[in-house]
Amino acid sequence: MLKIGVVVHGPHIIDTGYALKIIKLLERYGKVKAVLGGTMGRTAVYDAHLENIIDISKKRLPSESIDMLAKECDFVFLLDYGKSKITGHAFGYKVFKKLKTNPKLIQIERPGEKDGTIIVWNKKAENFAKKIAKKLKLKLVKKEDVEKEIKGKIIYEKNGKKYRRVLGVSKGENIFVNGIVVGKAKSDEVTLVAKNGIIIDIIGGKLKKHGVEKLGKVDLEKAIIKTGLLRRSEVKARKVIKRKSKKEFNVGFLDHAAEDVYQLKNCDVVVTIGDDTTLVASDILYRFDVPVIGITDGDVDKVVKKGFKNPGSMIIEVEKGWDDKIGKIILSKIFKNKKYIKIKNINKLKRKIQEIINKMNIKYNIKEF
Template sequence: MKKMKIGLVVHGPEIVDSGYALKFLKFLERYGTVKARLGGTMGRTAVIDANLEDKIDISHKLFPSQSVDKFSDEGSDVIFLINYGKSSVTGHAFGYKVYNNSTGHPPIVQMERPGEPDGSVVPWRDDLTPLAAEIATEMGLRLVSPEEIRNTLFSQDPCQGTGQTICRKIAGVSPGENIFVNGIVIGKSTSSEVAIIAEEGIITQLIGGTLKKHGVEKLGPVELEKAIVKTGLLRKSRVKPRILKSEKSNTHFTIAYLSHAAEDIYKLKNADLVVTVGDDTTLVAADILYRFNVPIIGITDGDLDKVVEEGFKTEGSLIIEFESGWDDLVGEKIFSELFNHQESIEIENIENFKSKLLQIISNITSQYQVRYS
């Protein structure tokens, strides 16, 4: 058999945390030359913790379909998409989305939940079935056809009868899970049949769930059909974080401002301090930036959704908690008065900056608590 040029798209932290990303990467080397890159955000933290940056390219923030397109452009003979979904339904729904969001009909074979009894291999193109079947046998996984997946996904549709609005069904949800749209928690499921309704780009309803108004406001207008939707925890594994060394100046300090968890938090890894606004943004940013030894000042209002199993914060971080709804208001004031509407600023004294920030807050309200770490 001729050696193939293989692209490997690694999605999500679980496939890395479980050890299967590395295992499968090594397994594929018998079929040809393998190049791996990440698709998604939270997986980057897992790659860093597993010390796999030299094997899995995390240098660019790419959606999984963008990673697929990149491999297609590079002339890959086959592109493997590996994922460890919450269930086979969510995993297969993810693969379906990636295949349909990619350009043309790329040669994708998906490996889903390899450590589980329902672990599977899916050839998203018919001509890949022999290869997928061989790998399924070798890895002890089930071969699942795209047809089978489509039948499962569209057998029950809560979007039926919703009229002219945009409705997006969410597969494989369990009651009591957070629903993320583009990194923002917009609600919580109350059933396993969940769909998101948007009118004129604004989410107005969560069928089978409770809508979180503050999250919807923070998200703003969204193209629901193209949005990244996730459920449950962004990272379930309990891990030992790996802290990377960084070269930082002792004379000038870079302070960054972050108000949206969907932004590329990794670009802030060389900052000396990051001001984060919003509970979920603060939790996710603190956890990621912990790997780069970057403290945060979190502006929160106690409206915290559990988005990772364990969250880490760098020593020297502050969490400032306000009454409900105040975090955005305070954040905007800080962004205006301290940052002059710039995403990052250079300063000479961090303690002075903290004092000014707390003074701005005190001028707005006395109803807040400061927690140090």
């Protein structure tokens, strides 16, 4: 019996139902082991009740997941549903280039679209890929075709600066680098420019300085770059657990990198700093019945289709540029520079945060949920 590894990437392949459909199809040919590659798909796995089918127990990059499965599987499938054919193909190319193993890798890209494809990344997988392409009515594409399609360098250096082309971007979309919005596309041709590890310009886009400051130093070659919404589908959020009342509460602190929010799912409440961080964190933590106390400054970018907020959440919108400053004071005075604390009373915590803001002598609005 064949051993087939499946790496599921991104929420859309799950939200559309294709991840499960393809896993079921592959089960006709052998024993399937499915794992998640990347982070944002985890919420989709929970919403689709697939956590017993797709392993989400560890956070791995798609390339790491493929390398892991390559050691025990005859074939490995990479399932993705990019915004466009070019983004999907570029994603697969980047993942393929990162691999440390040489698996019989087959990528299934945008299976629900007219331009959906199956990419054969290893010639030894071609015959099996043909069978699956026929079943799914998808066009078979060879590795060489993708390399020609991407043409030109995605990453290059010139005059001490590093450049990275962003493929498949559309005008008006947010540009994420490692989960942080660093700008907005003003055209379909966008290139990020970095000097000494700091993004200094976006050719074909508008730089968001606040985002760049939060991001700090970055290696453009290794960075995970996304555009548009982190999750494109309108979904019904699933409550995975219901919290019980208790006498002591675990409180977490999150000031950026909202995509790493899953490590806070066992908290009873989370203090979040920044608009995008608060939006994404509250959306994810809703599934785990965790309210947030968010400090924002109204500089919000649309990063998810619809953001869910758990009852008991409180969003405090302060004057522009003050969210990070207040966040640092909260971290120092309330959290004593730790990421987690224990408290007896959540309302008392909310009052303490308001007291800190009151001392700043700035205007603010409070929304309670």
